[in-house]
Amino acid sequence: MSTHRTLVVVAHPDLATSGINAQLAAAIRDIDGVTVREIASVYPDRRVDAAAEQELLRRHDTIVLQFPWHWYSVPGVLKEWMDQVLTYGFAYGAGGDALHSKRLQLVISTGGPEAAYTPTGHNRFTMAELLRPLEATAHLCGLEMAEPLVLHGAPRATREDVADHAARYRELLSAVPAAAN
Ligand SMILES: Cc1cc2nc3c(=O)[nH]c(=O)nc-3n(C[C@H](O)[C@H](O)[C@H](O)COP(=O)(O)O)c2cc1C
Incomplete structure (x- = not known):
């Protein structure tokens, strides 16, 4: 049996109005070893319990960030979570190695079609270019x-x-990465 644990942080400002992300979250909720955390409902006032989130991150091997693309970036609810949880001494800086070697999987929905995310397209830049801050x-x-x-x-x-x-999405989360075997 796999001991690989996956934390899915669903970051939609209001899942009740979601056409896509709510369905995607529902599709992976029952997978063995997967914990789904809908941060907008856990923290309606956006004041995140950083210690609780950090403990959850420590206990999982793959971190999934699932979100709708807002203004070419993560939605505000996810930015606030990142700002409060990925702190110095935990995620980076001296002693900040809690996330080292864990896997990050982004799961994103966009309004624009794929062809819009090209140098000559409506949105001018590719997703790979726009995702550079998250890559960094x-x-x-x-x-x-x-x-x-x-x-x-x-x-x-x-x-x-x-x-x-x-x-x-289900397939991706059901497949245990080779490194974890
Ligand atoms: C505030 C806001 C900003 C958005 N910005 C973008 C954007 O920059 N690029 C894009 O392709 N779609 C953008 N969209 C469209 C959403 O990405 C799209 O509606 C969403 O992925 C659909 O998922 P949902 O049904 O779960 O809400 C934006 C939507 C909102 C509400």
């Missing part, structure tokens, strides 16, 4: 960043698109 964060924290799972054009996704994507 992973690097500073010693996290190994996996290939992000992105659902583009989320508001126009058909029921079948969402089902396919949810199946890919």
Whole structure:
């Protein structure tokens, strides 16, 4: 039996209004070894219990950040969580090695279609370029960043698109990374 543990931080400002992220979270909730944490409902006033979050992070091997793409970045609820949880001495700096060698998996939904995220497209920059700050964060924290799972054009996704994507997400979380075997 696998002892690999995955923490899924679902960061949607209001999951009740979500067309996509609520469905994605529901699709992976029952996987063995997976803990789902919906931070906007745990912290409606956005005052995060950093010690509790840090303890959870320590106890898991893969950290999934699942969120809708807001202004080419993470939504405010996730930025606030990061600001309060990824502190000096925990995530970086002297003694800050709690996340070293853990795996970071980003799971992102965007409004724009994939073609918009190209140099000549509507959004001008590629997702890889726009994800550089998160890549830098992973690097500073010693996290190994996996290939992000992105659902583009989320508001126009058909029921079948969402089902396919949810199946890919499930597969990703069900497969135990080789390093953890
Ligand atoms: C405040 C806000 C900012 C957004 N910014 C972007 C953006 O920069 N790029 C983009 O492709 N979509 C953007 N969107 C669209 C969302 O990414 C999209 O609606 C979301 O991924 C759908 O997921 P949901 O149904 O779970 O909310 C934005 C939406 C909101 C509400």
